[in-house]
Amino acid sequence: MMPYDDLPPHSEPVLVGPDAQFGEINLARLQQLGMVTHMGGRTGVAEDFRLIKRPLLRTARGQDGPSLRHGNLIVVTSALPGEGKTYCAINLAMSMAMERDTTVLLVDADVARPSVLNVLGLPPRAGLMDVLLDDDLDLSDVILKTNVPALSILPAGRSNRHATELLASRSMCRLLDDIAERYPDRIVIFDSPPLLITTEASVLATQMGQVVMVVEAGRTTHGAVKESLRLIESCRHVNLICNKSAGTSAGSDYYSYFE
Template identity: 30%
Template sequence: MNDFSLGGVREIDDIDGIAERRIASRSIARMGTSRELTPQQSTERSIIHRSDVARPEVDAFRELRTRLLATADGNFVTLVAPVSRGAGGSFVARNLAAAFAFDDSKSALLVDCDLRHPSQHTTMKVDIPRGGLIDYLEDLGSDIAPVLYDTGVPRLRLLPVGRLRENGVEYFSSFRMRLLVDSLRSRYPDRYLFLDSPPVNGGPDARILADLADAVVLVAGYGKDTPAAISRAAASFDPAKFAGVVFNQGV
């Protein structure tokens, strides 16, 4: 098991691949933001930001980004799953996505998959007048673009939950959900998806979402989740996808 602590090239050898990457790079370059957050606004939203001063929390997320990139060829979908509620899974998912968006050649999409207790749009202070994930999944004739929201962080978009639902099993295991994830990833080869999961010990949602992901990052509350609880949660996932544990302190 790999341990991470907070507080603690792709090769292209064909012409089509080169062309695809150039097109994607131009698309990402155009992916601006209507209101880029100031450092103070980022702090208020619990989002890391770049600065001239070295900060341990920013370096920690950059290190985690580097480790994930080293394990994959091309873009990927990462499930961020807390062991228990209050472990800080949403904090880690949000800031890991922001760390990927730091790179001008990459874009990130954060998908809030905690149907009972969604928090990303509230914490990030994003108005969601057009709904979100559940609205899209329930309306077969809808388009995903209207519910991908600007976050104020360049190259980072948010897909919020939208309508609240008690159980995500039927949504996350649906063909429409799988098709959505595949489409969001494949449209741009430099887009990285981050699924903010409900707690592993709260039901089957995290395990079902793991089927849609290429990598799983488990978040344990430092001093909150016991070694036994962490081991049980880790055992819920395919070892081939399991990237490691983030020990999160104080968030």
């Protein structure tokens, strides 16, 4: 699997004309890369993510117990770079976007090394950081509609050396409340930085209803997993995806899921 997390960051994003709020995802390219698309059929990866999304959706909708605050906000992270968190975040978002009566917002919150737009074949755009830095910029100004009807994207936006403070700010809390509550049928997937590389990841995770941590089979050490879990021990709903594991139920070489 291509280590999308290791792709170089984009240059400074800008808003350009009326097309700035629409993104044409290169679905054919994603299909060639073995990723989930609505036109890809019942592939092994698609089946894996059907299994992975189900308990997350149940929790988000309060079907397994009391309603969870920000239960529809799901952050995907990892201990270290290169474990496949961006790959999993995009596949999870694409799979959830196939659900009926559900819309999905995919947020590139890896503000130091954003790669979601690059993987999807889209140019740099203004996004999350720009909204936090500019009081006159509204969330609706930077969310991209896409050629996947139920999927929208919030890019990372321009980088900022005070990203940790911005993600921990009151403005971010208000923004998350707005994202979580504006559309009751919306699931929001955040592609987060790795937990052991930046402080942004743990700050972001503590504000989410659900956490998905990607662990690369045969590479991520027990110590790294344990330390990562310690950083997010205040999070109530933490799930693990064992990525690139052999012999899963779908017959692929990708995923196992643990709650």
